[in-house]
Amino acid sequence: MANNKVLLVDDEEQILLSFQRRLKKQFNLDIATSGKQGLEKLDSEGPYAVVVSDYRMPEMDGVHFLKTVKQNHPDVVRIMLTGFADIHTATKAVNQGQVFRFLTKPCPPRDMAEALEQSIRYHNFIISEREVIDLKRWRKSLEQMVAALARLVESRDAYTAGHQQRVALLSVAIGRAMGLEEQTIDTVRLAATIHDIGKVYVPLEFLTKPGSLSPLELDVIHTHPQVGYEILKPIEFESPISRIVLEHHERLDGSGYPQGLIGSEILVESKIITVADVVEAMCSHRPYRPSRGVNKALGEIEQKKGVCYDPEIVDICLELFRKNNFNFQI
Template identity: 40%
Template sequence: MKTKPINQHNLSSDLAIRDELEKRGWALSALSEAAAALARANSTELLIQEVCQAIAAQGPYVLAWVGQAQGDAFKTVKVVGVAGVASGYIKDIVVSWSNAEVTGRGPAGSCIRSNKTSVVIDDEIDPGFVAWRERAKEFGIRSAIGCPIPDGITGMPFGVLMVYSKVPNTFGSSEVQLFESLAKEIGFGLRSIERQHKLDDQIHEKELMQERLATALRATIEAMSKTMEWRDPYTAGHQKRVASIAMAIGRQLGWDNERIQAIYMAAMVHDIGKMAVPSEILTKPSRLTDLEMQMVQGHVEAGYQILKDIPFPWPIADMVRQHHERLDGSGYPMGLKDKQISQEGRVLAVADTIEAMATHRPYRPAKGLNSAMDEIQAEAGIKLDTKVVEAAFKLLENGNELQKILDTH
């Protein structure tokens, strides 16, 4: 039986495609790891070193270093960070970015001088690499790329990102594009760090931005809460009081500020689903029928549906959905039990119960704080979380903070 001859053309094409994909994979891995390093670095030295380490840990990349262009007469390229198994290659090396110097005609000098990426396809034949050819052979280096790191001020590069490979022709057009993007990100990071040797400015700006966003988010939440209260004047202030009680309980439980802010946001809109309930039912001055009660209970799921697609930084919609759930499964809308209910849902349940019983409702006068506390104590460990209930009682001991909240709002 005759075997079908191998199509050498197709085989060569397949191998070429495989090689290109492999090269791209190396570059993408390096870019991904370096991006993570950029995100966590908090100083110039750490940023440069971790980026170099991230690159040199991938594929055939045996060396990565960052050089800073100096303004001296020799136009020295100062090595400010290096990593890789071939790090010895760059030790005590002299590099310039002057065209008048032999050491300025290699990829690093050419890159800085022209402000353009420089690629060495194969250092054994590249005429600009003559000065380092023997040294490169000693460390198994065959190809290299130099990408300008912008300084964002003068238009000239801050310096150069150099990456070396033990494989010839490692850096094609796709790889060039990826490393150029990385060099730009390094430049962005360095511009922030250079001013104070750390990322203080960037961190401060980020904190200010987060603060502004948090303020805007809080204002939006409070506006949504007021909209609800306009439809249901009898519960005016209810959500705000529940929010204050929930925050106080959270502090007693030792929650951090961010978690307390989250419970505040959830409490401020926990009854927003009542917008789907007819106002005549919400303000009815007598006991509700079973059907009317079902309609009121539907406000929890309606609230979840209103909030679930809003990109809050916390699971606000889930917290709202759980504020009427109970540990024994007797709650609604999903009948969750025990560990299925989040800590935030448990705090909201206690805070909502206290406020609802202690204040006036259309169908009954206020029962008072003492009755409310008796109720949650009776349900502790059965329907309500014991630790949350204990935290609420501590608020009574601490200058009766609960009563102050109820009287203030």
């Protein structure tokens, strides 16, 4: 929301009241009759978009005041107002207070209004730019965290190294072919990149066991979607990453785990990753079996289309491999 709050600081109260009376319809104006009072208002009643300060005031002059404002409230746009305009004053105001505008007394309300409008636009532009930069930094940090989590999983198990990245690659290709929005595709990519994060709590000997797993061992491995959900739930993702991770082993007919969801209860992003996960897993070598190859993997999802796997997603996946020559090269 745009901020149009302005603080006028001058030891001549009549001047402040005059500006307040004439400009109150255009701006949200507060007044202070000293630098000290101005600083108190900034701390207790802010944030302000603009501060206008007289130069000559007792105890604390305008340069000192605006310099302090710059230190304590750097986002506030600063304007100097004085009847003693000279090069020395202007230089001090610019260098120490980094003022945006320099106005001389007597200042007509029209000139003051113009200066405030420009200053408010500048303030809101700076705030908007910072928000964009902060969002980009947050996204970069999020990406780095996701990559670190992915490496953590795959560093434990050489057989599945790169599995999550390859699942993400296929999932994104499916999402694009479905015509999903870029934000949704990015959600799919992030979730796929860490969909097996819950395996960090699965004993490594279960993951790398060359023979068949016992029912107990299978039960432990089947906990990894729930564990992944619990790991990711506290993280403030913009999209339902933790839920997608929780659902990536669900099946349309309710035969999946951990919740036994059916049909529309499963997110489309989860359905995409489910198909990509099955295909990539069957194409890759595992401790307990060699790669089954692309044809068998595609045959698996084709056979169970509409039963376990979403028909549209399966058809798109088949087309990607059979017509578009998709491969898992990262």
